[in-house]
Amino acid sequence: MTLQTNKPGLLKKILFPFAWLYGWGVSIRHFLFNKGILRVRKFDFPVVCVGNLSTGGTGKTPTVLYLLRLLEDKRVATLSRGYKRKTSGFLLASDQTGPDQIGDEPYLFHQQFPHAIVSVGEDRCSAIDRLRLLPSPPEVILLDDGFQHRKVQPGFSIILTDYSQLFSRDFFLPVGHLRDSRAAARRAQLIIVTKCPTDLRVDDKEKITAELQKYGPKIVLFSYINYQHPISLKEGTLADLNEPPHVLLIHGIARANSLRAYVSQLDPEFKEMIYKDHHDYTEADVRHINANFQQLPAGNRMILTTQKDSVKLMQFGDKLRDLPIYILPIELDFLFQQRAVFDQTIHHFIENFKN
Numbered sequence: 001m002t003l004q005t006n007k008p009g010l011l012k013k014i015l016f017p018f019a020w021l022y023g024w025g026v027s028i029r030h031f032l033f034n035k036g037i038l039r040v041r042k043f044d045f046p047v048v049c050v051g052n053l054s055t056g057g058t059g060k061t062p063t064v065l066y067l068l069r070l071l072e073d074k075r076v077a078t079l080s081r082g083y084k085r086k087t088s089g090f091l092l093a094s095d096q097t098g099p100d101q102i103g104d105e106p107y108l109f110h111q112q113f114p115h116a117i118v119s120v121g122e123d124r125c126s127a128i129d130r131l132r133l134l135p136s137p138p139e140v141i142l143l144d145d146g147f148q149h150r151k152v153q154p155g156f157s158i159i160l161t162d163y164s165q166l167f168s169r170d171f172f173l174p175v176g177h178l179r180d181s182r183a184a185a186r187r188a189q190l191i192i193v194t195k196c197p198t199d200l201r202v203d204d205k206e207k208i209t210a211e212l213q214k215y216g217p218k219i220v221l222f223s224y225i226n227y228q229h230p231i232s233l234k235e236g237t238l239a240d241l242n243e244p245p246h247v248l249l250i251h252g253i254a255r256a257n258s259l260r261a262y263v264s265q266l267d268p269e270f271k272e273m274i275y276k277d278h279h280d281y282t283e284a285d286v287r288h289i290n291a292n293f294q295q296l297p298a299g300n301r302m303i304l305t306t307q308k309d310s311v312k313l314m315q316f317g318d319k320l321r322d323l324p325i326y327i328l329p330i331e332l333d334f335l336f337q338q339r340a341v342f343d344q345t346i347h348h349f350i351e352n353f354k355n
Helices: 009-034 060-070 102-111 126-134 181-188 202-213 257-266 283-294 306-318 339-351
Strands: 046-053 076-082 118-119 138-144 155-162 190-194 220-225 246-253 273-274 299-308 325-328 330-334
Touching: 046 060, 046 339, 060 076, 060 102, 060 138, 060 155, 060 330, 060 339, 076 102, 076 126, 102 118, 118 126, 118 246, 126 138, 138 339, 181 325, 190 202, 202 257, 220 257, 246 257, 246 283, 246 306, 257 299, 257 325, 273 283, 273 325, 283 299, 299 306, 306 325, 330 339
Parallel strands: 046 138, 046 155, 076 118, 076 138, 155 190, 190 220, 246 273, 246 299, 299 325
Antiparallel strands: 220 330
16 A cells, blocks of 8 residues: 655655654544543534545535535534634634634634534534524534534535545555544544545546545545636626736645646746735735736736635735735535535434434
8 A cells, every 4th residue: 555645765764653643642532432431422413514534625625615505494503623713712703703813714714604504612512502592593503523423423424635645555644645543434424525526437436435435424526626616706797818927826724735726727827925824814814825926927916826725815904905816616526426416314313303
């Protein structure tokens, strides 16, 4: 089995004992939960968890957005940690909260689905209790990145794994990218292989399905990112792509290979500014963005960024008003006509939920 890691051979050997210790710690933690030494809570209403076994970049945000759209006819709440927010404790999104208060991804959920209950809280059990005490409590709770939080036992768990970095071929940090054991997948009911090439062959699908099913879940689906037409950050109008654009791509997301592949179709020689995942943009960044934009060739020039990054850039509206910044909307979609399988599986779980 090939380990998916970019670490050079010598460094990998040096780091391997640390990865072994990390894995040993993970195993002990699971043992304590499995034996009931550490408490696990179940809830008497549907809780759907979207998570992964590795570090970020597997596509949790578009998956949660898909579920919010799928369940629009129900009272749905999302519960996230609110990574890198400048607040703590339980908090509900409102028109007065920004990404600094709730985190960029929950802010995006609230923007796109203002009628959903969007919440953040480090203590998932306490946060779920708070949500259920609301005057109009949610019928369904979506746990965003909650698979490692063993204190909550969801009724239905979805594991995401990047097509280019399958968890079945990965290894523990810091040698690989796994933050949980491959065996933990048996707690999930469904695996989605994300960011697949749209021309994935059926025989490759079957091989990967058989490989992942060894770890537990029998339902393995294959999804891809469906990139939409770029929209102006300022006016909300569609970008003019009649003339091939010169693109400056700005992003702070992990595993951006599929994003780069799409942008290269617009501009094979696009320029790229890469920031850390969940980056908080500064005025210095804005000046740097402007300087790089000015270096693009003359013609149809544009700055392209992700939905997640756009919520952080909006705070610099005055300083960016002269720049043609466009958001690249994305949607999760499924290969091999598996959309119906996913939709029906989720609806069946919710409609037939039994504690």
